[in-house]
Amino acid sequence: MRAGVFRPDVTNVEPEQFERRLVGKKLRGTGRRGKITLLDFGDVVGVIHFLISGRVLRLRAWTEPDRINTAVLEFEGGLVLAFTRLWLGYFHLYEPGRVAEHPLISRLGPDPFSDDFTPEYLAKALNRKASVKGLLLDQSIIAGLGNIYVDEVLFAACVHPARKANTLSPGEIEAIHAATRDILGRAIELRGTTFDSYHDAFGETGKFQHQLKVFTRAGEPCPRCGAEIVKSRVAGRGTYTCPACQGAG
Numbered sequence: 001m002r003a004g005v006f007r008p009d010v011t012n013v014e015p016e017q018f019e020r021r022l023v024g025k026k027l028r029g030t031g032r033r034g035k036i037t038l039l040d041f042g043d044v045v046g047v048i049h050f051l052i053s054g055r056v057l058r059l060r061a062w063t064e065p066d067r068i069n070t071a072v073l074e075f076e077g078g079l080v081l082a083f084t085r086l087w088l089g090y091f092h093l094y095e096p097g098r099v100a101e102h103p104l105i106s107r108l109g110p111d112p113f114s115d116d117f118t119p120e121y122l123a124k125a126l127n128r129k130a131s132v133k134g135l136l137l138d139q140s141i142i143a144g145l146g147n148i149y150v151d152e153v154l155f156a157a158c159v160h161p162a163r164k165a166n167t168l169s170p171g172e173i174e175a176i177h178a179a180t181r182d183i184l185g186r187a188i189e190l191r192g193t194t195f196d197s198y199h200d201a202f203g204e205t206g207k208f209q210h211q212l213k214v215f216t217r218a219g220e221p222c223p224r225c226g227a228e229i230v231k232s233r234v235a236g237r238g239t240y241t242c243p244a245c246q247g248a249g
């Protein structure tokens with residue numbers, strides 16, 4: 001493999017070292033921790049975090065990294081992937097045994113599909129006065145839930161995002177737990193949610209946007225009861241709810 005990086009602030013090593021540590025390596029596997037993607041190259045692991053609008057593009061041939069294609073990898077067999085718009089994210093290199101020490105990974109709460117994510121865990125984590133939406137967005141409580149999915153989870157669970165989390169009943173916590181696994185599981189299967197121009201490296205868009213029940217659907221009828229979906233602001237984020245199904249918070 002051949003590799004290059006354009007912006008030094010995108011990675012945690014010198015650009016020459018980035019090249020040197022990846023050259024000749026093979027991709028042995030991929031993984032995910034919360035919203036962080038892991039690329040396993042044997043004695044070095046790529047820790048990649050995309051923020052808004054970061055993406056992977058497939059290029060026709062090797063191109064020197066530049067302002068747009070911030071990091072470029074060419075695999076054996078000729079596949080060239082460019083990690084674009086990385087000024088909003090990063091591509092760090094870590095030793096395999098030290099990935100858990102990465103500042104963002106070490107603070108992550110359990111993955112929704114791990115055995116540690118139980119209704120009991122969630123009840124304890126949510127036993128605070130803050131809004132349930134704010135807490136579900138907190139990556140140290142659950143790894144991997146973003147704004148779109150929190151709104152969909154809380155709609156499925158019939159809980160208003162602005163509810164004080166410590167007022168939730170055990171039944172509501174169980175409903176949030178089940179909806180988190182269900183909705184994230186289906187979203188991953190459908191390759192995520194695509195708005196505007198996002199495509200993955202193979203030109204595919206996600207398909208989960210067709211399954212969204214409330215997110216970006218202000219003014220449309222609630223698919224459960226027919227009341228009008230409204231947009232508000234909770235935890236500093238645009239928030240979509242059905243006032244009839246989810247109450248007023």
Ligand SMILES: [Zn+2]
Binds near residue numbers: 222226244245
């Ligand atoms: Zn409704």
